[in-house]
Amino acid sequence: MTGRSVELELTPDPPFRLEEGKEYTIRCTPLSGFRRYSAGREVDTSDFAGFDRARPAVASNGRLRLDMCFPQEDEYWLRVSDGEREIGCPRVYALEPDLHACYPLKGDLHNHTYLSDGRESPAYVIAMLRKKGADFASITDHGWYQPSLEALEYWKELGTDFLVLPGEEVHAPDCRVHILSVGGRFSVNSWGYDGASDYREKLEQEKSKLPANLDEDDRTRIAASQAVFDKAREAGALSLFCHPFWETADGFDIHEDVTRYLLDHRRFDALEVIGGYWPHEYRDNLFQTAYYYQYCMGAGSLLPLMGCSDCHSTDSGLFTGLFYSIVFAEDNTFEAIAGAVRAGRSVAVKALPGQMPEAFGDFRYVRLCAFLFGRVFRATTGFARKKGVDAAGGIRTAGKLRSAEGALSPDSRLLRQP
Numbered sequence: 001m002t003g004r005s006v007e008l009e010l011t012p013d014p015p016f017r018l019e020e021g022k023e024y025t026i027r028c029t030p031l032s033g034f035r036r037y038s039a040g041r042e043v044d045t046s047d048f049a050g051f052d053r054a055r056p057a058v059a060s061n062g063r064l065r066l067d068m069c070f071p072q073e074d075e076y077w078l079r080v081s082d083g084e085r086e087i088g089c090p091r092v093y094a095l096e097p098d099l100h101a102c103y104p105l106k107g108d109l110h111n112h113t114y115l116s117d118g119r120e121s122p123a124y125v126i127a128m129l130r131k132k133g134a135d136f137a138s139i140t141d142h143g144w145y146q147p148s149l150e151a152l153e154y155w156k157e158l159g160t161d162f163l164v165l166p167g168e169e170v171h172a173p174d175c176r177v178h179i180l181s182v183g184g185r186f187s188v189n190s191w192g193y194d195g196a197s198d199y200r201e202k203l204e205q206e207k208s209k210l211p212a213n214l215d216e217d218d219r220t221r222i223a224a225s226q227a228v229f230d231k232a233r234e235a236g237a238l239s240l241f242c243h244p245f246w247e248t249a250d251g252f253d254i255h256e257d258v259t260r261y262l263l264d265h266r267r268f269d270a271l272e273v274i275g276g277y278w279p280h281e282y283r284d285n286l287f288q289t290a291y292y293y294q295y296c297m298g299a300g301s302l303l304p305l306m307g308c309s310d311c312h313s314t315d316s317g318l319f320t321g322l323f324y325s326i327v328f329a330e331d332n333t334f335e336a337i338a339g340a341v342r343a344g345r346s347v348a349v350k351a352l353p354g355q356m357p358e359a360f361g362d363f364r365y366v367r368l369c370a371f372l373f374g375r376v377f378r379a380t381t382g383f384a385r386k387k388g389v390d391a392a393g394g395i396r397t398a399g400k401l402r403s404a405e406g407a408l409s410p411d412s413r414l415l416r417q418p
Contacts (some may be wrong), residue, residue, distance in 0.1 A: 001070075001094065001095055001096075001097060001100045002070050002071065002072060002073055002094045002095065002096055002097075003069070003070075003071075003097075004069060004150070005067050005068070005069045005070075006067070006068055006069070006070075007065060007066070007067050008065065008066055008067075008068055008078070008092065009063050009064070009065050009131065010026075010057075010063060010064040010065075010078065010088075010090055011062060011063050012062075012088060012196060013033065014030035016087075016088075016147065016196065017062060018059035018062055018063070018064065019058060019059055019062075019082075020059055020060070020062075021058060021060075022058070022059050022082070023057070023058050023059075023083075024056070024057050024058075024059060024064055024080055024081060024082055024083075025054040025055060025056055025057070025080075025081045025083070026054070026055050026057055026064065026066055026078050026079065026080050027052060027053070027054045027075065027078075027079045028051065028052060028054070028055070028068060028076050028078050028079075028083075029052050029077050029079070030072065030074040030075070030076055030077075031074055031075040031076070031084060032072075032074050032075075032102075034048040034051075034071070034072070035072055035074075036048075038331070039072070040097070043072075047069075047071035047072075048071055051071060054081070055078070055368060059227050064080070067303070070094035072094070072097045072329050073094055073095055073364075074093070074094060075091055075092075075367070075371050076092050076093070076094060076309065077089055077092065078090050078091065078092065090387060091371070091375075093106055093368065093371045095368075097339060099328060099368070101330060101362075102328040102329055102330055102340070102345065103135075103136040103328070103329060103330070103331065103332065104326055104327075104328055104368070104369070104372055104376065104377075105326065105327045105328075105329055105337065106133055106134055106136075106324055106325070106326055106377065107133050107134050107135055107137055107163075107207075107324060107325050107327060107337070108129055108134055108137050108138075108181060108308055108309050108311070108320070108324045108325070109128075109136075109137065109138045109140065109167060109182050109238075109240065109306065109308055109325070110138075110140050110169070110180055110242065110275070110276075110308030110309060110310045110311070111125050111129065111137065111138065111139055111140060111163070111273065111308075111309065111310075111311045111314075111320075111405050112125075112139075112142065112169075112310075112311065112312045113125050113139055113141055113147050114141070115141050115144055115146075115147040116141035116142040116143065116144055116147070116169075117142060118141070118311070118312040119213075119312060119315070120148075120311040120313065120314055120315065122139045122147045122148065122150040122151035122154070123150065123154040123209060124152050124314070125151070125311070125314050125320075126138060126139065126151045126154070126155060126162075127166055128314035128315075129314070129320060129321075130160075130162050130319055131321075132320055132321030132379060133321065134162070134321075135162065135163065135332055136162070136163035136164075136165065136327075136332060136337060137162075137163075137164060137165070138164070138165040138166065138167035138180075138182045138334075139151045139167060139287070140167040140168055140169045140180050140181075141169065142169050142171060143168070143169070143170075143171050143189050144168060144189065145166065145167075145168040145186075145187035145188075145189060145190065146187075148164075148165070148166045148167045148168065149166055150388050151164055152164045152165070152166055156374060161332065161336070162339075163332050163333070164184050165183045165185065165334055165405055166182070166183060167180060167181060167182035167184075167237075168180070168181055168184075168187060168189055168227050170188045170189050170192070170232070171189070171192075172192045172198065172203075172224040172227065172228050173193065173196070173198070173224070174220050174221075174224060175220065175221050175225060175228075176221060176223035176253060176254055177221050177224070177228075177241070177254055177258065177262075177400055178226045178242040178243060178246075178253075179225060179228050179232070179239060179240065179241060179242060179268070180238075180239065180240040180242060181228075181231075181232040181235065181237040181238075181239055182237055182238045182239075182240070182307075183236065183237050183238050183334040183338060184235030184236055184237030185235050185236050185237075186235050187399070188228055188231045188232050188237070191231055192228070192231075192405070199227065199349055201205045201225050202227040202230075202231075203220070203224055203227055204223075204224070206223035206224075206226045207219050207220065207223040209223075210222060210223060210261075214257060215255065215257065218255055218257050218258050218261075221254060221258050221286065222261050222262065223243075225258075225262055225268075226265070226267055227293055229267035233267070238269050238270070238334075238338040238341060238342075239267075239268045239270075239332065240268065240269065240271070240272050240306060240308070240339075240388070241262060241268040241270075241272065242272040242275065242308075242310070243272055243275045243284060243288065243293075243310065243410075244259040244271075244288065245256075245259075245283075245284050245287035245288045245291065246275075246281075246284050247281065247283060247284060252364075256302055259291075262307070263303070264293055266303070269304060269306055269338070269341060269342050270294065270303070270304040270306045270341050270346070271290050271303050271304070271305050271306070272286070272288075272305075272306055272307070272308050272348075273285075273289055273292045273305040273306070273307065273348045273360055274289070274305075274307035274308070274323055274348035274349065274360060275288075275304075275307070275308055275309070275310045275323060275351050276308070276309040276310045276311055276318070276319035276322065276323045278318065285350065289360055292305065292360075301368070302344055302361065302362055304341050304342055304343075304344050304346065305346065305347070305348050305360065305361055306325040306327065306341065306346055306348055307323050307324050307325045307347070307349050307350065307360070308323060308324070309322065309323040309324065309349030310323075321351070322350070322351050322352055323350055323351075324349050324351075325341075325346050325347065325348055325349065326346065326347050326349060326359070326365070326369055326372075327340050327341055327345060327346040328340055328345040328346070328365060328368075329345070338401075344361075344362060345362075345365065346361060346365070347359045347360060347361035347362070347365045347369055348360045348361060349369070355387050356373075357369075357373050382385045
């Protein structure tokens with residue numbers, strides 16, 4: 001953490017060994033240079049004086065130790081020399097107190113099962129997400145809340161620290177806009193269809209507020225979306241406006257007028273800027289990221305954003321674990337995660353096979369993620385994979401993986417495997 005002394009202990013990876021009792025030097029430099037102007041606030045530059053000097057450290061028990069007080073939040077390079085040449089350059093990251101109090105949590109809130117148009121059971125999909133290193137996840141089937149409860153019930157019995165949230169993809173009557181409601185106490189889809197009279201009343205109220213020059217179908221879509229966002233908030237849910245630039249045979253699935261109005265009069269919590277796609281659909285994310293940054297520049301602030309896989313088959317290998325969010329939250333609970341997302345402490349990630357991960361969002365968090373990708377998430381994903389494989393293996397053993405090609409099962413509850 002910045003602003004206080006910490007003891008660093010450096011241990012080289014085999015086969016390299018430090019010579020016992022030998023004096024080495026360590027020069028510590030911040031990745032960003034010393035921020036005097038770009039910090040955006042008054043800085044005590046006395047902390048910078050002599051910081052990057054060579055510091056002596058004597059090898060003891062195969063380790064080097066030194067005390068450091070980092071002056072700013074940044075990635076620091078520790079250049080270790082034996083007096084003749086540089087022999088290593090490990091890196092550390094110093095955080096301001098607010099971010100130091102958070103965990104970097106990886107999650108995916110947009111996933112489908114065979115109970116809508118996916119191919120696998122709710123519990124199996126969640127197990128595969130855990131296998132890919134997710135700390136939190138949700139099933140969000142089209143128009144259905146119940147599948148997420150099946151997954152939640154199954155994982156409660158396993159007693160892990162993996163957070164499974166209730167959720168659904170909401171499709172209001174006469175509305176093509178795709179909306180996620182995650183963590184809510186009740187189904188927003190049920191309200192839209194089972195409580196049709198209340199929904200219709202709310203729809204007409206919203207339409208009466210809209211500009212007259214909008215296309216009539218777009219008026220309906222905007223009004224329905226705003227009604228859904230409000231209902232999700234009433235349910236205590238986190239609401240996501242999904243893939244606004246998804247291309248279909250008729251062009252963008254929703255018109256740009258709808259997207260712009262919903263952004264200008266935002267009632268949703270976060271925008272799904274990165275979503276899973278087939279290789280020929282690469283333009284969706286290209287348009288979404290460009291539009292996001294352009295809109296935010298005009299607005300003067302960043303909108304909360306998330307990345308999701310929108311996975312319909314975890315076994316295809318094309319979605320799960322490749323598109324996700326990293327949320328910096330105080331703990332792995334829905335309240336902490338939702339609060340962090342709404343506060344803008346999240347990034348959207350695209351991590352295609354054979355390529356370095358790309359993160360989108362606030363530069364502060366993107367920069368930290370770049371450090372974490374190769375140093376922290378690689379290790380935690382390995383730990384999570386064991387749990388996910390064990391759970392998925394149990395599901396397979398009991399014959400729970402079925403493909404129903406979108407058909408609804410009258411009794412879709414999973415058999416339990418000890």
